[in-house]
Amino acid sequence: METTIFVKTLLNSCPEIALFLAIAIGYGIGKIRFGSFQLGGVAGSLLAAVAISQIGIHIDSGVKAVLFALFIYAVGFQSGPQFFRSLGRQSIREVLMAVVLAISGLLTVVAVARIFSLDKGLAAGIAAGGLTQSAIIGTASSALEKLGLPLAQVQQLQGNVAVGYAVTYIFGSLGPIILCVNILPWLTKRSIREDALKAEASQMGGVHIYAEGEQSALPEFVGRVFTVSHSGQSINQIENTSVTIEQIRRNGSPLSFTQETQLAQGDLVLLVGHRANVMAAGQLLGPEAHNADGMDIVMVQRDVCLSNKTFAGKTVAECVQQLSPSTRHGVYLLGINRDGKPLPINDSLQAVLGDIVSLYGTSSDVQRVAAQLGPVLTTSVKTDLVFHGCGLVLGLLIGMIVIRMGAVPLTLGSGGGALLSGLLFGWYQSKHRTSGNLPTPASSLLVDLGLSGFVAVTGLQTGQQAVATIMEHGVTLFMLGVVVTLLPLIVTMLFGRYVLRYDNTAIFAGALAGSRSANPAFGEVLNKAGNSVPTTPFAITYAVANVLLTLLGPLVVAFS
Numbered sequence: 001m002e003t004t005i006f007v008k009t010l011l012n013s014c015p016e017i018a019l020f021l022a023i024a025i026g027y028g029i030g031k032i033r034f035g036s037f038q039l040g041g042v043a044g045s046l047l048a049a050v051a052i053s054q055i056g057i058h059i060d061s062g063v064k065a066v067l068f069a070l071f072i073y074a075v076g077f078q079s080g081p082q083f084f085r086s087l088g089r090q091s092i093r094e095v096l097m098a099v100v101l102a103i104s105g106l107l108t109v110v111a112v113a114r115i116f117s118l119d120k121g122l123a124a125g126i127a128a129g130g131l132t133q134s135a136i137i138g139t140a141s142s143a144l145e146k147l148g149l150p151l152a153q154v155q156q157l158q159g160n161v162a163v164g165y166a167v168t169y170i171f172g173s174l175g176p177i178i179l180c181v182n183i184l185p186w187l188t189k190r191s192i193r194e195d196a197l198k199a200e201a202s203q204m205g206g207v208h209i210y211a212e213g214e215q216s217a218l219p220e221f222v223g224r225v226f227t228v229s230h231s232g233q234s235i236n237q238i239e240n241t242s243v244t245i246e247q248i249r250r251n252g253s254p255l256s257f258t259q260e261t262q263l264a265q266g267d268l269v270l271l272v273g274h275r276a277n278v279m280a281a282g283q284l285l286g287p288e289a290h291n292a293d294g295m296d297i298v299m300v301q302r303d304v305c306l307s308n309k310t311f312a313g314k315t316v317a318e319c320v321q322q323l324s325p326s327t328r329h330g331v332y333l334l335g336i337n338r339d340g341k342p343l344p345i346n347d348s349l350q351a352v353l354g355d356i357v358s359l360y361g362t363s364s365d366v367q368r369v370a371a372q373l374g375p376v377l378t379t380s381v382k383t384d385l386v387f388h389g390c391g392l393v394l395g396l397l398i399g400m401i402v403i404r405m406g407a408v409p410l411t412l413g414s415g416g417g418a419l420l421s422g423l424l425f426g427w428y429q430s431k432h433r434t435s436g437n438l439p440t441p442a443s444s445l446l447v448d449l450g451l452s453g454f455v456a457v458t459g460l461q462t463g464q465q466a467v468a469t470i471m472e473h474g475v476t477l478f479m480l481g482v483v484v485t486l487l488p489l490i491v492t493m494l495f496g497r498y499v500l501r502y503d504n505t506a507i508f509a510g511a512l513a514g515s516r517s518a519n520p521a522f523g524e525v526l527n528k529a530g531n532s533v534p535t536t537p538f539a540i541t542y543a544v545a546n547v548l549l550t551l552l553g554p555l556v557v558a559f560s
Contacts, residue, residue: 019453025045026047027045042524053464064458064461076535077438079426081430084427093511098514105484109560110123127484127552131488131516132518136553163477225271226271227288228265228266235260240281244330246297298362308372315348316336316348328369334360383437384438396414416542506529510522513525514537
């Protein structure tokens with residue numbers, strides 16, 4: 001007993017300990033496998049927080065709001081360029097997903113309320129908790145006030161809204177995780193990770209992107225040292241646009257040379273360029289030297305943001321020709337990235353302002369070409385907090401905007417506002433790469449900590465009340481909440497699979513999570529995917545669902 005009092009006093013005096021303890025325990029639970037089933041860190045954090053909450057924890061809601069804003073803004077920022085590329089007629093499937101879930105959710109709640117004789121307050125509460133749409137509490141409460149009932153009865157019904165919400169919210173958060181991460185891959189017979197990689201490869205236009213620690217066994221650009229067998233060949237006879245001579249040693253000493261310099265027998269020549277061309281040029285010189293101490297030089301890869309308007313609209317071949325031979329000497333084009341997407345390189349590809357051009361060569365050679373193209377993008381571990389601070393402020397301000405449709409207030413809320421702002425700022429940063437830096441590790445931390453912290457605070461705040469309410473009212477309300485959580489998701493999942501013909505599990509999972517505004521489920525989908533492929537369908541369905549699910553409040557009151 002004394003130990004329990006001590007722990008309660010400790011955690012209430014420093015509720016941050018309870019928060020991080022729930023995350024640590026939750027991610028430990030989430031790693032445990034039951035056959036092919038794995039709960040995941042987000043769902044584990046929620047369950048751990050509910051367990052810890054039973055001793056009575058008080059934690060400020062502002063913590064939850066900040067963590068969620070950081071999570072959803074970072075997700076939007078990562079996916080901004082891809083999101084805006086994906087808008088158009090191809091987004092109709094995502095809109096239909098959100099519509100089907102909202103309609104099936106309404107029908108499920110109304111059916112449950114009538115079959116089990118629930119009053120309008122409990123029905124609205126189960127809708128708010130089972131569908132994890134807190135805005136329904138507000139819209140339903142407003143609708144209850146307009147029924148013309150005695151004040152005491154209205155207050156009783158509004159209290160029942162809170163009861164239904166408290167009982168059903170926990171599983172309302174957990175259910176979509178299980179369905180999107182475990183049941184959906186079973187239905188499609190493919191894993192989220194495999195389909196995420198497949199979609200990413202398709203989006204990259206066939207350009208292979210190596211993961212951290214990976215590299216090609218046959219690199220495109222190489223350096224090789226050859227021993228000259230016959231005197232008389234000049235430098236310009238060996239060099240071309242795919243091969244350059246970077247260093248010559250004669251009689252053991254470095255040799256200064258020009259294009260007219262003739263090679264002598266026994267010279268050591270360092271060739272750099274495309275692998276096949278280097279080997280072909282080497283055959284003209286002589287055998288490869290396997291012991292060439294002192295012949296190595298440092299090569300660099302630099303990303304340059306194309307800002308010189310004279311190159312805009314020109315093909316790659318035309319851009320190369322526009323650079324003088326002396327300027328482009330020794331510099332090779334590794335790739336071009338546009339709006340976060342690598343492009344296959346060919347002579348007919350047209351350059352666009354804002355393209356990220358990857359160059360390879362010695363530092364001085366690359367700087368010479370960069371001076372003609374645009375600024376070199378320096379890799380930094382620093383986050384541009386001015387840029388992203390403004391992004392979060394704008395998002396939260398957008399979330400405060402309320403538009404009324406009759407008596408129903410519609411708003412994106414802080415989450416929807418931060419998501420929209422993140423998308424906009426991510427798109428802008430892709431066009432203006434010299435500002436708004438957010439290193440990938442920093443962004444990943446915001447996503448992981450923001451989401452797990454958000455659900456942990458939710459569990460700490462509502463877990464004790466939910467368990468107490470279940471003990472008082474029995475498990476009937478809880479089980480009805482399970483039905484309201486799962487049935488609309490299952491209907492929408494089957495609709496997406498067999499009517500809309502989703503054939504990529506990662507994209508499908510993102511759309512399904514978004515159609516329920518199920519942020520914890522989306523976080524687990526992202527973890528399974530290992531990339532941002534599910535984000536675009538999620539963002540589209542999330543925006544539509546946020547509006548449609550908010551409208552359910554007065555509709556449930558009207559029809560239940």
